[in-house]
Amino acid sequence: MSARCLLALLLSGPVIAAVADSDVTVIGSATAHTLVAASDVTVIRGATVHTLAAAGTLEDATIIVRGGRIERVGRGLAVPAGATVIDVAGKVVTPGLFDAYGRLGAEEIGAAESTVDIGAKNLPYSAAFNVADAIDPRATRIEVNRIEGVTRALVAPEAEPDASGIAPVIAGQAAIIHLGDGFEPVVRSPAGFVFTYGEAGAASSGGARGAALLRLRELLDDARDYARHKADYDQGNRRSYAATRLDLEAIQPLLGGKVPLLAQVHRASDILAILRVAREYGLKAVIVGGAEAWRVAGDLARSGTPVIIDVYDNLPDRFETLGATLANAARLDAAGVAVAFATTDYQNPRNMRQLAGNAVAHGMRYEAALAAITAVPARIYGLAASCGTLEPGKAADLVVWDGDPLETSTAAERVFVAGKSLPMRSRQTLLRDRYRQLGGPLPPAYTKP
Amino acid sequence: MSGIHVASATCALAAACVLLGGCAAQATQATAAVAPAPTAASAPAPAPLPPPFASTYRAMPATDTLIRNATVLTGTGARLERADVLLVGGRIAAIGPDLTAPAGAAVVDGTGKWVTPGIIDVHSHLGVYPSPGIKATSDGNEATAPNTAEVWAEHSVWPQDPGFAAALAGGVTSLSILPGSANLFGGRSVTVKNVPARTVQDMKFPGAPYGLKIACGENPKRVYGEGRKTAPSTRMGSLAGFRTGFIEARKYLDEQAKYERERATKPDAVPPKRELKNETLAGVLKGEIIVHNHCYRADEMVQMIDLGREFGFRIGTFHHAVEAYKIADILAREHICAAMWADWWGFKLEAFDGIRENIAMVDAAGACAIVHSDSEVGIQRLNQEAGKAMAAGRRMGYELRPEHAIEWLTRNPATALGVADRTGTLEPGKMADVVVWNRDPFSVYARAEKVYVDGALAFDLDDPARQPVSDFALGMTEAGGAR
Numbered sequence: 001m002s003a004r005c006l007l008a009l010l011l012s013g014p015v016i017a018a019v020a021d022s023d024v025t026v027i028g029s030a031t032a033h034t035l036v037a038a039s040d041v042t043v044i045r046g047a048t049v050h051t052l053a054a055a056g057t058l059e060d061a062t063i064i065v066r067g068g069r070i071e072r073v074g075r076g077l078a079v080p081a082g083a084t085v086i087d088v089a090g091k092v093v094t095p096g097l098f099d100a101y102g103r104l105g106a107e108e109i110g111a112a113e114s115t116v117d118i119g120a121k122n123l124p125y126s127a128a129f130n131v132a133d134a135i136d137p138r139a140t141r142i143e144v145n146r147i148e149g150v151t152r153a154l155v156a157p158e159a160e161p162d163a164s165g166i167a168p169v170i171a172g173q174a175a176i177i178h179l180g181d182g183f184e185p186v187v188r189s190p191a192g193f194v195f196t197y198g199e200a201g202a203a204s205s206g207g208a209r210g211a212a213l214l215r216l217r218e219l220l221d222d223a224r225d226y227a228r229h230k231a232d233y234d235q236g237n238r239r240s241y242a243a244t245r246l247d248l249e250a251i252q253p254l255l256g257g258k259v260p261l262l263a264q265v266h267r268a269s270d271i272l273a274i275l276r277v278a279r280e281y282g283l284k285a286v287i288v289g290g291a292e293a294w295r296v297a298g299d300l301a302r303s304g305t306p307v308i309i310d311v312y313d314n315l316p317d318r319f320e321t322l323g324a325t326l327a328n329a330a331r332l333d334a335a336g337v338a339v340a341f342a343t344t345d346y347q348n349p350r351n352m353r354q355l356a357g358n359a360v361a362h363g364m365r366y367e368a369a370l371a372a373i374t375a376v377p378a379r380i381y382g383l384a385a386s387c388g389t390l391e392p393g394k395a396a397d398l399v400v401w402d403g404d405p406l407e408t409s410t411a412a413e414r415v416f417v418a419g420k421s422l423p424m425r426s427r428q429t430l431l432r433d434r435y436r437q438l439g440g441p442l443p444p445a446y447t448k449p
Numbered sequence: 450m451s452g453i454h455v456a457s458a459t460c461a462l463a464a465a466c467v468l469l470g471g472c473a474a475q476a477t478q479a480t481a482a483v484a485p486a487p488t489a490a491s492a493p494a495p496a497p498l499p500p501p502f503a504s505t506y507r508a509m510p511a512t513d514t515l516i517r518n519a520t521v522l523t524g525t526g527a528r529l530e531r532a533d534v535l536l537v538g539g540r541i542a543a544i545g546p547d548l549t550a551p552a553g554a555a556v557v558d559g560t561g562k563w564v565t566p567g568i569i570d571v572h573s574h575l576g577v578y579p580s581p582g583i584k585a586t587s588d589g590n591e592a593t594a595p596n597t598a599e600v601w602a603e604h605s606v607w608p609q610d611p612g613f614a615a616a617l618a619g620g621v622t623s624l625s626i627l628p629g630s631a632n633l634f635g636g637r638s639v640t641v642k643n644v645p646a647r648t649v650q651d652m653k654f655p656g657a658p659y660g661l662k663i664a665c666g667e668n669p670k671r672v673y674g675e676g677r678k679t680a681p682s683t684r685m686g687s688l689a690g691f692r693t694g695f696i697e698a699r700k701y702l703d704e705q706a707k708y709e710r711e712r713a714t715k716p717d718a719v720p721p722k723r724e725l726k727n728e729t730l731a732g733v734l735k736g737e738i739i740v741h742n743h744c745y746r747a748d749e750m751v752q753m754i755d756l757g758r759e760f761g762f763r764i765g766t767f768h769h770a771v772e773a774y775k776i777a778d779i780l781a782r783e784h785i786c787a788a789m790w791a792d793w794w795g796f797k798l799e800a801f802d803g804i805r806e807n808i809a810m811v812d813a814a815g816a817c818a819i820v821h822s823d824s825e826v827g828i829q830r831l832n833q834e835a836g837k838a839m840a841a842g843r844r845m846g847y848e849l850r851p852e853h854a855i856e857w858l859t860r861n862p863a864t865a866l867g868v869a870d871r872t873g874t875l876e877p878g879k880m881a882d883v884v885v886w887n888r889d890p891f892s893v894y895a896r897a898e899k900v901y902v903d904g905a906l907a908f909d910l911d912d913p914a915r916q917p918v919s920d921f922a923l924g925m926t927e928a929g930g931a932r
Contacts, residue, residue: 111667111797141795312826316611317580322925347795354833357893408836408893411844428794428804431774432845435810438778 041066042419043079046089047400052367052375053389063093065396068419073390088400091413094370095390096151096179096397098377099349100308101262101288101342104142104153105135105177105185110346119160119171126219127193127254128246129172131157137177137185141347143426146179148350149405149412151397152187152387153177154377156194156262159204167204169215170195173250174262176381178397180417191381192262192286193254198270198320213273218242220281223251260284260380266313267320268295275303286380288342289313290332292323297335306338306380311355311362329372330363339368340376357406369406395419425449476737478504478640478653502603504653506642511904513537515550516885519559524566524859524874528852534564536881539904544875557899563890565855566875567622567643567882567900569862570828571741571788572768572821576626576649577602579610580825581921590629591636595673595681596694598661599725600636602628606649609919611926612825617643617908617917619829620890620897622882623654625866627662630743631672633681633690635662637729638741640866642882644902645917658867660765661733663691664743665753666799688752695760698730705731739765739867745799747775754783766865768821770811771803777814786817786865790827791834791841808835808857809842809849819861831858836891851891880904 042065049061051073062077063070079085108115117134135155136142157172173190196204197212205211222241226248232238233245241248253259263274266289278285287293290307293300300307311329316322325331332339341355356369364372378388387395396419403410415422434447479500514536521529521544533548534541550556577589588605591597606626616624621643628635638660641652665687674682681687704721711718732738740757744750744767757764766786767773771794773780773787780787789811794803812818820835822828839854863873872880881904887896900908909915922929 109795109798109801111671140801144795312829314829315580315615315825316922316926317582317825319581319583322931323927325927345793348792351792354837354893358830358833361894361896406893408833408891409840409843411840431802432804432806432810435774435777436845438814444775 041071041080041083042396043083043085044088044093044398044400045077045079045085046087047091047093049073049093049390050095050370050405051390052095052371053391055391060089061093063390063396063398065416065419068396070390070392070394070396070398072392086400086414088413092401092403092405092410093390094149094399094401094405095374095388096399096415096417097149097349097352097373098340098388099145099150099153099342099352100340100373100377100380101156102153102349103158103346104145104150104155104179104349105137105139106131106155106157107346108136108139108141118156118158119167121160122162123160123168125172125244126159126168126170126247127172127251128244128249129157129168130175130189130250131155131172132175132186132189135175135177135185137179137181137183140427142179144428145348145350146417146422147412147415147424147426147429149353149399149401149415150349151179151399151415151417152378152383153179153349154191154381156192158194159196161204165203166206167196169205169212169219170247170251176383178395178417180420180422187386188381188383190250190253190259192260193251194262194264197263197265197274198267198289199318200264209270209273213277215242216277219247219251220255220277223248223255224281227252227255254283255281257282257284260286262286262288264288266291266318266324268292268323270320271296272299275299275305278303278305291321291328293337294325294328294331294335295323297332297337300332301336304338306340306376307332308340308342308377308380310344311341311359312343326358326362329359329369330365333364333368338376338380339364339372340380341369341372353406353410354408357408360406366406476659476732476735478655478657478659480504480506480655502601502650502653504655505648505650506644506653506655507651508539508903509644509905509907511536511539511881511901512906513551513554514557514881514901514904514906515548515554516557516559516562516564516883519562519564519885520889521564521875522566522852522855522890523876524855525876526852526856528850533559534875534883536883536901536904539881541875541877541879541881541883543877557885559885561888562898563886563888563895564875565620565884565886565890566859566873567884567902568620568831568858569866569873570616570621570624570822570831571766571819571862571865572823573616573624573626573825573828574629574823575612575616575624575825575828576606576608576610577628578825579607580612590631592629592631592672595632595669595679595690596634596726597628597632597636598634598694598727598729600628601639601659602626602636602662603639603641603649603653606639606641606652608646608649608652609921610825611919611922611929612828613643614645614908614917614919614922614928615825616828617900618897618910620832620884620886620900621828622884622900622902622907623863623866623868623872624828625660625741625862627660627741630662630664630668633663633665633669633687634694634726634730635664637738638662640868642902644905644907645919654866654868656871658737658739659729659732660739660741660866661729662741662743663753665749666743666745667797668743684749688756691753691756692759694726694730695734695756698727698734699760701727702731702734733762734760736762739865741766741768741865743768745769745771745797747772749799750776751779754779754785766817766819769800769823771800771807773816774804774807774810775802777811777816780811781814781816784817786819786861787811788819788821788862788865790823791820791837805837805841806845808838809845809847812842812849812853812857813847817861817864818857819865820857821862832886832890832895833893836893839891851889854891
């Protein structure tokens, strides 16, 4: 038996198959706790694979991963020499889950202010504020969510009002991270500019929606003017602007349509107001929240505006969400709108697959629901070339599930980020294991990993 | 004369209630009864008081119903395949194979469907923090003093909250509505049947005991210490607040007892002044009012158990109990229920140690495990939450079956609310609070097709005529026919 076989035997569960006719190491899929070292080539074979791409869903398929990227996906593929083969017969593989709008790494405990970096009181900046540098890839919240299949996330700022209730008109720049190891989590920044409209936006501009739009228009007008008169501005020869130099610089990619406006908005009429502003200034807009988006699905589809929704929103809990319905996802999809899901339970983006399951239960196509937590967020944020589907050339961010990934009874058995299998432990698994057996002779504190 | 007569009769009866215990009028959601007028010829006898804010619940009209050929989870640990469930006169009449439908009964084809008892949510703020959530409807926390044991949640319940109908569509047939957790003593909770109604009294579960909401941990000290620079600002301040509250309640009880002794010999003895706060806390001390304790941390839960020991009362249920798994053995020994989430964690430090296996580990230790929502959104899919908890338990090695896990949603919450003799399981004689699901209820794809409350079809997924719409939703929401 090769050294690698022996290592696999020691580390893994009971199922080991030694392949006699090559120097391939085969590891059974029985255990979720096997650490697979980053091999140059890994083959994952035997599962039902949802590629979320043209290849569709493949039964008994093989995925070849090389150098952290997907090399091939197909049926009956030959195993390259030297590959580590992971047999996952009977399992289901999907791309890694993408938290389309959250706070991973920039907020650890919401009630513990020192761990919250998504906004600041009395911040004299708006568009220039970025969460990227604040992200801690070792956050417990990241660890807990990645072992359940979350491999990418958009981390969004949230404007904090001052004592009089006024907040910056743009909360700041969102960033996208991967949830793999190391200290370089950010893969794109800025990934979006957050603008809060609707009731919350009105409240943080003094109490009227018009005030929020006025401030936004003023910022965009000033940013346009600044771009054409930078030299004059630097010499103090230009009219004064409503924003600082850093904000005016920072927001340029929004004006160029390169980076989207992430507009937090629910009410149908409010969504249309956002679309008007986007048209007027040539912005790309993404609707975040969108409880009433279904009412204006035609406008959203025609303008190619994606919507990120929390599937569970179905109550008239505010006057701007009177039209909320569990059928929102299905209706948007049927109208040709790109739909992604994000939970407002920011601790638990891992539950986004339950959101997707509920969308299916209320009429959405299964493929669209799965895409809403994988491929669509990747497309929305311009990362479709590198992640979101299982296609050659893309990052090997993928999850091996022990069943239908949308079902309550299913769990992730293995999670790969850039081809590297993550250790399936988190602080929560340690707590579970410590308290498995109560009543031992020593206090629980002596039970350690 | 008659006015004074009535006044002393009132006081006498109140005292009798307090002393004798088991006085339905004060400690349970009794139904209204007619008080006979005292006659002039007889000695002045205390006229029985109507219980305050008595339940006027009347079940909706019910057709006898036979559900045929379904997978039945009784809530008693049994799972029957291809079984029938017969509802007669608003009660469960029989469960078994090949039952006969009485004449005129509605017959429901349960082939491929699952039948369970109605779901009971022990922790809801529907009606007191309703939709829409604006200042005008924010009635869940009387956050003006740390001890507001005098308030009753039911007086804040707005029956027109559209959240009730949404919960009904999720299979919830009864729920307990509590004050929030801003205060040490939040006030009385109320158990209601989840039926559309014009008044909260029309919803009150007849004869259910009252509860008292208390809260330990971070919330009261944030609201008072941090927010107002008043006590409590620490956990030790909170415990002192609890102990002081119960000391005063004990004094109140002693004064009632003293008055009762004196009255025998001194007809003009002055009764102690009625105090709502102490009346509720006295109900706890007498074991008539169930204590529902919002508490996250393991060590704090055990401190609260000791608080109970000091004053001679028991905690009924710990709510949230995010660290219950760490003391599951103690909870089992003390017969205290834990009402938990499947996976909420980390939003406060006291919730940081939440794990998916909490519910299963509490259950495995033999303690009363409950899945609760504390959310107008979560209440709509408690079945799925229980499904997640069951799956997590199985993955760590517990053998957990649907026929057992269903108890976390039905029998155990009924026990926690003191109504297990009347509902929470499918047993002959119990209220016909029943749900017909389109498939395994623990699946993410499960939908409640029919929801019966006391045998009446309160919700029917396939019949818009049986999908209630509250006044607020009328003309406002899509379901309410908004244009």
